[in-house]
Every structure is written in C-alpha cells, then in structure tokens.
Amino acid sequence: MSNIGSRLDRKSAIVTGAGRGIGREVALKLASEGARVVVNDLDADPAAEVVETIRSQGGDAVACVGSVTASDFSERLVRTAVENYSGIDILVNNAGYTWDNVLQKMTDEQWYAIIDCHLTAPFRILRAAYPVISAAAKAEAAEGREVFRKVVNISSIAAGGNVGQSNYSSAKAGILGLTRTIAREWGRLKINVNAVAFGHIETRLTVPLTRDQSETVTIDGREIKVGISEMLAEQSRKFIPLGRPGTAEEAAGAVYLFCLPESNYVSGQVLICGGGFGSI
Numbered sequence: 001m002s003n004i005g006s007r008l009d010r011k012s013a014i015v016t017g018a019g020r021g022i023g024r025e026v027a028l029k030l031a032s033e034g035a036r037v038v039v040n041d042l043d044a045d046p047a048a049e050v051v052e053t054i055r056s057q058g059g060d061a062v063a064c065v066g067s068v069t070a071s072d073f074s075e076r077l078v079r080t081a082v083e084n085y086s087g088i089d090i091l092v093n094n095a096g097y098t099w100d101n102v103l104q105k106m107t108d109e110q111w112y113a114i115i116d117c118h119l120t121a122p123f124r125i126l127r128a129a130y131p132v133i134s135a136a137a138k139a140e141a142a143e144g145r146e147v148f149r150k151v152v153n154i155s156s157i158a159a160g161g162n163v164g165q166s167n168y169s170s171a172k173a174g175i176l177g178l179t180r181t182i183a184r185e186w187g188r189l190k191i192n193v194n195a196v197a198f199g200h201i202e203t204r205l206t207v208p209l210t211r212d213q214s215e216t217v218t219i220d221g222r223e224i225k226v227g228i229s230e231m232l233a234e235q236s237r238k239f240i241p242l243g244r245p246g247t248a249e250e251a252a253g254a255v256y257l258f259c260l261p262e263s264n265y266v267s268g269q270v271l272i273c274g275g276g277f278g279s280i
C-alpha cells in the first residue's frame, strides 16, 4: 500500500542537485505529498538512488542527470518534465557547492564556476521553463482558472557576507535579486517566486573536520575541498539560538512551505532557515 499524501497531488516538480543533502530531502518530501519529481544531479548513482527510493514508497520520479552549468542542460531538464509529467508546477533551484578563497587569491575560474552554478544556471532554467509555464498559465486564465505555480530558489545567509566566500556570497545575493525580479515579472502568470536562505545545515558541504583531515568532492571534473573546521562547527553551535545545525530534512521543510497552496499569496520573499541565526 502507498503512504503517499495528496497535498501536492500529481504536481510536476523539478529539483536540481537532488541526489544528496538538502535537495534529496526536498525531492523525497515533495514526492511524499504526491508530486511527481524530476530528480537532477551531476552524479548518476545518487540521482538513481533517490528515484528508486521515491518509487519504492509508491511515488513517481525520473532522473535527469547532468550539470546545471552545461550549455544544453536547461532545455533538457524542461523537456524531461514535459515529456514525463506534461509541464512544470514546482521548480526548486538547489544544485550547488562552495569553492572558497579569500578575494586576493580567488581565480577567475573559481569565481565564474560558482556564479555559473548558483546564479546563471537558475536564470537559464527559468528562461527555458518560461514557454511551458506561460502557455499553461494562459490556457488556465482563458478558462477562468487560477492555478499557482512555485519557484523556490536556494540562497544562503552567506548572501549577507562571509569570509572566503566572495564568489558564493555574491551568487547567493544575486539569486535574491533574481527571485524578487521574477516574482514581479511572472506574477501575472500566478507564479510564486520565493527563496530560502539556509544557515548551517548538516550535509557533506559542512562536515566537521579535524586539522589533519581533508575531504574533497568532484564537481564538473574539479576536486573541490568540502567540510568546515571542528572549531567553526563548535562556534556555530554557540551562535545558533536553537543550539545546533539543522538537518537536511528540516531544511527541506522550509522549501516545502513555499510549495504548498497555503503560500499562494506569498511571492518575492526570502525565508531564512538558520535555527534563529542569520540575517540578510
């Protein structure tokens, strides 16, 4: 028997970077309420695992593997949603990583890699989604129906500034400008465009490491360092009013709020999900 709820019954959802961490939990949460999910990730195996998990729970999901920064990616992503689920109702721009350095040591490659992933890719995906979304919205308007669609862009409290993250904080601040602008441009299509800015969420990006430990991940063929120092992890606990970092599941809960019909009259907003810590 299926345990699938019906709050997002048969909505077509896209979640980028959904193979791990926060994106994975967002995909599982949306699917658990009946959404049919296009699961994107750079890496095929984690994407396949999420699709399999959703299907094993009685849900519907399909993978679209590839980097959000690839030039032909946004059209392929949109095509996957249209061919499998006949449109797009929910789009979560989540894929991302950090590649830190102080400004004087940051290379152009480092700068553009992060801007491309966190800001240019969401812009391109939104642009590619427009014809599909606007055609559906216009048809619904002609029938006198109001159907709300949801875009949730993922930002960070680093948008307010963070040492070593001039590339990332600029991209995460940029996505807030994009969010507020598209909320105004697409309001006539009944599209809610909002952002969630995370504080410290426990994923592989923020795994605490001792001085002698070092972890890397491969992103677009580059070895990128991940993790934070144990000292920083300890400090962050002290500053977070709720006393600990968030889990990926809790982070997904904040995204889910913007996908519900109850948030139909909320657009152009930023929700900080940081356990009480952080401002933008």
Ligand SMILES: NC(=O)c1ccc[n+]([C@@H]2O[C@H](COP(=O)([O-])OP(=O)(O)OC[C@H]3O[C@@H](n4cnc5c(N)ncnc54)[C@H](O)[C@@H]3O)[C@@H](O)[C@H]2O)c1
Residues within 6 Å of the ligand: 016, 017, 018, 019, 020, 021, 022, 023, 040, 041, 042, 043, 046, 066, 067, 068, 069, 094, 095, 096, 097, 098, 117, 154, 155, 156, 157, 197, 198, 199, 200, 201, 202, 203, 204, 205, 206, 219
């Ligand atoms: N973890 C935190 O504390 C935190 C805080 C603020 C914001 N965020 C943001 O949340 C989002 C998710 O991060 P996470 O912590 O879950 O990280 P994560 O590494 O656990 O998961 C991110 C997923 O995105 C995928 N990915 C990375 N680059 C990609 C690309 N170019 N194309 C397609 N997929 C790609 C990765 O393969 C990975 O599976 C990111 O945008 C990140 O910047 C995280």
